[in-house]
Amino acid sequence: MRKFFYLFLVCLAGFFSCKEEKLDERPLIDPDNQNARKSYVNPVIKNNCPDPSIIDDRERTGYFYAYSTQNGANGSETVVYLPVYRSKDMINWEFVGNAFGGQNRPTWGAEVTRVWAPDINYIDGQYVLYYALGHLEHSELGTSGVAVSDSPTGPFKDQGIIVSQDKTGVKNSIDPNYFVDDDGSKYLFWGSYGAGSGIHVAELADDGLSLRPGTEITLVAGNSNGSNMEGAYVYKHGGWYYLFASMGNSFKGGESTYRLVVGRSKYIRGPYKGPSGKEMTAAWYPSEGQDVIMTGYEPNTTFVGPGHNGEIITDDAGNDWMIMHVRWSGDKYGGRPMILERLYWGADWPYFGNSGRPTYQGYGPYFKAE
Numbered sequence: 001m002r003k004f005f006y007l008f009l010v011c012l013a014g015f016f017s018c019k020e021e022k023l024d025e026r027p028l029i030d031p032d033n034q035n036a037r038k039s040y041v042n043p044v045i046k047n048n049c050p051d052p053s054i055i056d057d058r059e060r061t062g063y064f065y066a067y068s069t070q071n072g073a074n075g076s077e078t079v080v081y082l083p084v085y086r087s088k089d090m091i092n093w094e095f096v097g098n099a100f101g102g103q104n105r106p107t108w109g110a111e112v113t114r115v116w117a118p119d120i121n122y123i124d125g126q127y128v129l130y131y132a133l134g135h136l137e138h139s140e141l142g143t144s145g146v147a148v149s150d151s152p153t154g155p156f157k158d159q160g161i162i163v164s165q166d167k168t169g170v171k172n173s174i175d176p177n178y179f180v181d182d183d184g185s186k187y188l189f190w191g192s193y194g195a196g197s198g199i200h201v202a203e204l205a206d207d208g209l210s211l212r213p214g215t216e217i218t219l220v221a222g223n224s225n226g227s228n229m230e231g232a233y234v235y236k237h238g239g240w241y242y243l244f245a246s247m248g249n250s251f252k253g254g255e256s257t258y259r260l261v262v263g264r265s266k267y268i269r270g271p272y273k274g275p276s277g278k279e280m281t282a283a284w285y286p287s288e289g290q291d292v293i294m295t296g297y298e299p300n301t302t303f304v305g306p307g308h309n310g311e312i313i314t315d316d317a318g319n320d321w322m323i324m325h326v327r328w329s330g331d332k333y334g335g336r337p338m339i340l341e342r343l344y345w346g347a348d349w350p351y352f353g354n355s356g357r358p359t360y361q362g363y364g365p366y367f368k369a370e
Helices: 002-024
Strands: 039-041 053-057 063-067 083-087 093-098 114-123 126-134 143-149 157-163 177-180 186-190 199-203 218-221 230-237 240-247 259-265 292-294 303-307 312-314 320-328 338-346 349-352 361-363
Touching (some): 053 114, 177 230, 186 230, 218 240
Antiparallel strands (some): 039 361, 063 083, 083 093, 114 126, 177 186, 186 199, 199 218, 230 240, 312 320, 338 349
16 A cells, blocks of 8 residues: 555656646746747857848748848858848848849949948838948948849849949948838938048938939038947937937957947937937037947957947837847957847837846747747
8 A cells, every 4th residue: 555655646746747847848938028938149140240230021021131241251252242141030040141142242332342231121112222332441432322122132133322422422421221201201321430421311212222312411420520420220219210320449359349329309310419418410429328328348248349230120019129239259259240139218218228238148029929
């Protein structure tokens, strides 16, 4: 009898242990909204993935797509002039090729220019890709072009230059960013570091493939005496236009000073002011404690130099997410992989968790099952 009772207890314990094991396999639960979500670890793209741009293309293809600055040296066997990745959940990404097809690149730029800072959009039934041809040694020669495709993976057909110093008077005319307003009017923000540059805005033609003839060109961030901002991204929230931009040196490896700043305006052409009240065109902008919303100042930590963010994506639970690149100790700060961060809003200003520093792991976006 005792033996039978002992066996019964063993079986009973086994039953509950199996039950407990099964419970442990349930999806992780987000403490904010109780929706089942996946956990993730940054970087979500470990490849060199600078200046990323993202599009939510689930309605058409079922995927998110991310694009980045070229990976590899011009003309090398391994170069990808404009890498494209896709994902179902913004966490797990697969490489799907070069947006221009094979080892192709736009041919109108000098061979020494590099394909930088893509900005992907879906406009009037086609995929429209803005991109920069940057020049490290002579930044004043930087220009931006535009290409179109019927597929998010390309190949994109180049439409040529959209902004340059010759066309607009703005040196280093790189880092293009497309914005469509509530009334359907289209704008391009662009510009970068250096004297005679700075972030500018102009209205686009209806098809988005050229500037509207006679459009005003307005400086909205940085200044013409020696701009210290680049990588503009504009987002409208609560009646305000928010301008995100990056500052600092992104090329110092584990000691990168790159960081993300923000300002806002009631008008698309500005003036844009940060939380400190300083205008983004002022020589004394930013106030490090207020206007900087993402940083990694301590050198040689896990992540340093966050910035050059992509678009804000809102998940199916109403949470906002942003991608950007960083320097990462996991690759000895040799590349700029892509991280995913949740963006919050407080008193109508955006901010990140983890005291405004890149997170190593967390709960990812929530998307309803198909």
